[in-house]
Amino acid sequence: MTPERLERINTMLDKRQPDLTVCMEGLHKSHNLAAVVRTCDAIGISDVHAVWKSEEAEVRGGSAAGSQNWIDVHNYHKTADAIAALKAQGMQVLVTNLSDTAVNFTEIDYTKPTAIILGQEKFGTSEEALELADQHIVIPMVGMVQSLNVSVACSVVLYEAQRQRAAAGMYDQPRLSNERRQRTLFEGGHP
Amino acid sequence: MTPERLERINTMLDKRQPDLTVCMEGLHKSHNLAAVVRTCDAIGISDVHAVWKSEEAEVRGGSAAGSQNWIDVHNYHKTADAIAALKAQGMQVLVTNLSDTAVNFTEIDYTKPTAIILGQEKFGTSEEALELADQHIVIPMVGMVQSLNVSVACSVVLYEAQRQRAAAGMYDQPRLSNERRQRTLFEGGHP
Numbered sequence: 001m002t003p004e005r006l007e008r009i010n011t012m013l014d015k016r017q018p019d020l021t022v023c024m025e026g027l028h029k030s031h032n033l034a035a036v037v038r039t040c041d042a043i044g045i046s047d048v049h050a051v052w053k054s055e056e057a058e059v060r061g062g063s064a065a066g067s068q069n070w071i072d073v074h075n076y077h078k079t080a081d082a083i084a085a086l087k088a089q090g091m092q093v094l095v096t097n098l099s100d101t102a103v104n105f106t107e108i109d110y111t112k113p114t115a116i117i118l119g120q121e122k123f124g125t126s127e128e129a130l131e132l133a134d135q136h137i138v139i140p141m142v143g144m145v146q147s148l149n150v151s152v153a154c155s156v157v158l159y160e161a162q163r164q165r166a167a168a169g170m171y172d173q174p175r176l177s178n179e180r181r182q183r184t185l186f187e188g189g190h191p
Numbered sequence: 192m193t194p195e196r197l198e199r200i201n202t203m204l205d206k207r208q209p210d211l212t213v214c215m216e217g218l219h220k221s222h223n224l225a226a227v228v229r230t231c232d233a234i235g236i237s238d239v240h241a242v243w244k245s246e247e248a249e250v251r252g253g254s255a256a257g258s259q260n261w262i263d264v265h266n267y268h269k270t271a272d273a274i275a276a277l278k279a280q281g282m283q284v285l286v287t288n289l290s291d292t293a294v295n296f297t298e299i300d301y302t303k304p305t306a307i308i309l310g311q312e313k314f315g316t317s318e319e320a321l322e323l324a325d326q327h328i329v330i331p332m333v334g335m336v337q338s339l340n341v342s343v344a345c346s347v348v349l350y351e352a353q354r355q356r357a358a359a360g361m362y363d364q365p366r367l368s369n370e371r372r373q374r375t376l377f378e379g380g381h382p
């Protein structure tokens with residue numbers, strides 16, 4: 001690796017937010033998966049979680065998500081397992097959903113360790129996710145369409161999180177553990 | 192039309208923001224066009240502008256954008272014509288671009304009449320658009336990817352505009368002219 005490339009990667013790792021993540025529940029359109037992971041990278045997310053409803057989806061979706069070398073994708077077959085893992089890391093679990101009990105997404109404190117669950121393109125989030133999450137959040141809409149594209153919804157919430165974290169100085173100091181940094185450098189340097 | 196449907200449409204028209212718009216320059220992936228128009232509808236945009244580089248693109252793209260009955264799409268063949276039309280309406284013209292001279296998108300006052308230019312998936316915005324626009328805006332990124340998906344970039348900027356306009360009370364009073372409301376009701380009611 002050239003010194004320039006190493007510096008570029010270290011600068012990126014200095015901004016990573018290990019305590020902010022996204023969990024994609026059953027997403028199946030590869031352009032949506034790719035757009036979600038791309039936005040995650042852009043705001044400094046290091047880990048993404050994915051629940052796959054079938055083996056086939058995992059393979060197809062995994063390759064779209066895996067186009068991003070620098071993000072770790074954690075795979076599950078059950079929503080409950082994903083949410084348990086996120087809660088075990090001390091995360092508040094938010095589910096994006098168009099329910100009446102959902103709060104406006106701007107009302108959340110995203111400087112806390114946070115996981116955001118995204119629902120499937122057609123069917124939305126599962127009953128299980130809605131039950132197990134700590135909070136439902138909604139992005140206000142005033143038009144005729146019923147919902148936003150899932151990668152759009154993800155990005156709108158993530159850039160609100162980015163805004164709050166930038167204001168709180170959370171991008172000013174490296175936040176990744178040293179072990180994780182070394183592992184990422186090692187794995188990313190050997191493609 | 193049932194009274195319920197008429198009321199639903201009038202409620203939507205009460206929130207429309209005729210002085211906020213998007214101009215898509217040469218976009219060609221139909222899922223991106225569809226996602227842009229869907230977000231526009233969701234935040235209350237009534238008019239969208241599109242510059243097409245070829246007749247063929249116009250037909251293909253037009254049908255994706257036109258899936259949304261309630262938004263007027265204005266078509267152009269030249270970027271200069273689109274920008275002249277927007278400026279003639281008293282709009283500040285912002286171009287989304289990754290240039291060094293671009294300001295952070297959150298620094299803009301979106302309560303002013305505003306048009307946001309989006310660039311093509313692969314090649315970005317044209318030199319012409321960069322020259323003729325009043326301001327370049329950028330969405331900060333701290334990862335390894337070079338850019339965001341175009342419909343994602345559009346939505347992040349539009350929801351910042353929505354936030355500012357909601358705070359300024361711009362969704363509390365109808366803002367569409369009566370002629371425009373009547374025309375939309377007439378056209379939308381006869382699919």
Ligand SMILES: C[S@@+](CC[C@H](N)C(=O)[O-])C[C@H]1O[C@@H](n2cnc3c(N)ncnc32)[C@H](O)[C@@H]1O
Nearest residue numbers: 096097118119121124125138139147148150153
């Ligand atoms: C196309 S939507 C699913 C629509 C589905 N028919 C439903 O009612 O849930 C796909 C996903 O995008 C996210 N989403 C879309 N619009 C949203 C909004 N306005 N607020 C919060 N999340 C949204 C949610 O994660 C949702 O599960």
Ligand SMILES: C[S@@+](CC[C@H](N)C(=O)[O-])C[C@H]1O[C@@H](n2cnc3c(N)ncnc32)[C@H](O)[C@@H]1O
Nearest residue numbers: 287288309310312315316329330338339341344
């Ligand atoms: C995929 S990008 C184009 C990338 C192209 N290679 C370039 O350098 O402009 C497509 C469009 O999305 C918008 N875009 C993507 N990321 C952006 C960002 N971080 N800030 C502002 N606009 C962005 C711009 O409108 C851009 O023209």
